[in-house]
Amino acid sequence: MNDPRLQQPTFATILFAAMSDGFEVIVVGAGPAGCAAAYTLAKAGIEVLLVERSKFAGGKNVTGGVLYGSALHELIPEFWKEAPVERRVQRHVISMLSEKSSVSIDFNTGESGHPESAGYTVLRAKFDRWFAQKVEEAGGMVITGSRADDLIWEDGRVAGIVAGGDNIPAKVVIAADGVNSLLADKAGLGVGLSPDNVNQGVKEIIKLPRQTIEERFNVTADGGAAMHFLGFCTHGVHGGGFLYTNQESLSLGVVVQLKALIDSKLKSVELLESFKEHSTVREWIKGGTPTEYSAHLVPAGGLRMVPQLYTDGMLVAGDAAALVLATGRALEGLNFALASGIAAAETVKMAKEKGDFSQQVLSQYVKLLSESFVLQDLVRFYGAPQYLENPRLYGVYPELACSLAEKVFEVDGNPKRTVWQLARAEMKDKVSLWQLIRDAMAARKTI
């Protein structure tokens, strides 16, 4: 990946290009939201500059990560044939852990399944770099190792960015600078991060030979497994664990609500270490070599957290706008970032045709998002963040599932009881039937 085209142009080059009228569009952040926006614009022949603070796109980015690819497939048909995806997920496992045991649902699609709606494991350092390269191939300009520090304002509208002490003018700016978006804050479009609406993720990459992965996880040569864990992996703290297979490594981590983590007085790195020690997980990662550790925040407040998404001369996409779906089934941020980046770019294309980058025209962005899964899913799962506050999901229920399974499979020479009788006995002093029904009803509505 030592493509000379990815060597960053100097600011002199950028300034030279910008000196006349500036860029038509500046996109800040070369994550999936920013790359999707810049690629869409570049392909439409619009002059776009993509600015990334890391030395190379994806350099510091963290994702579990399973990419659900339908949005990317629309932009780059059959992207999985050229993008550096690791494995197509064919096996989905959800496990509830108690301290010593686990109960799992294991769904294996085999080699069938639809490639356009499948999940693909990705490593961001490779994936984002590839995507930034696609932006350049499409005619966009990419500068890495350069942080956007501020916005330029002209007559009350955003008119470019300040980076490295230089002013770079543009007709419109797309802020795709991730969860701690400096630019959205500066424009008064910030999401208002607080410990109860943001999760902290920690992740380790563990190297394992390709063949070991395929045998151990019972997957095909390009197939992979996505495993999600609930319960003892977070010691009852609001959140969960994940384990994804890459070509020659595993991505293992925990994602927990920041407030619950602070209240628990535990550290996320301690949770990760204890997760690795769990008897179930230990077997999956046996013989592996940890090679990389990273931590990152991810918005978790759902629709309630989504700010105004545009102002005169500016749009906000991806995590910067809290466009992330966390329902407890999976964490979907990459596909939301991609789809919102594309929608932001489509809005800019419309604005360019009209020669008007005012907020009246840029408000079309919300219409496009409302027509896509992005806002429709966030509306449908509006109640999920509140439902996920329920502490029984992370303690009582995983414990109960494991202890019930133990009793169900125990043959001790005594007369057997029905599963229902066993369940009632296990529930005693843990959760009332009434409480269980109420939680189930709430789950039905919100998840």
Ligand SMILES: Cc1cc2nc3c(=O)[nH]c(=O)nc-3n(C[C@H](O)[C@H](O)[C@H](O)COP(=O)(O)OP(=O)(O)OC[C@H]3O[C@@H](n4cnc5c(N)ncnc54)[C@H](O)[C@@H]3O)c2cc1C
């Ligand atoms: C541990 C963990 C596991 C996850 N697992 C999954 C998963 O399995 N599936 C899934 O779909 N989602 C997952 N997510 C969420 C997903 O990673 C995010 O939703 C997604 O990365 C958002 O993309 P983005 O482009 O909006 O922001 P980012 O990916 O954060 O990209 C923002 C970019 O902007 C750059 N930047 C920031 N500030 C500036 C600046 N001032 N100037 C220039 N550049 C700047 C950053 O360096 C970065 O490259 C996970 C998140 C975490 C933390």
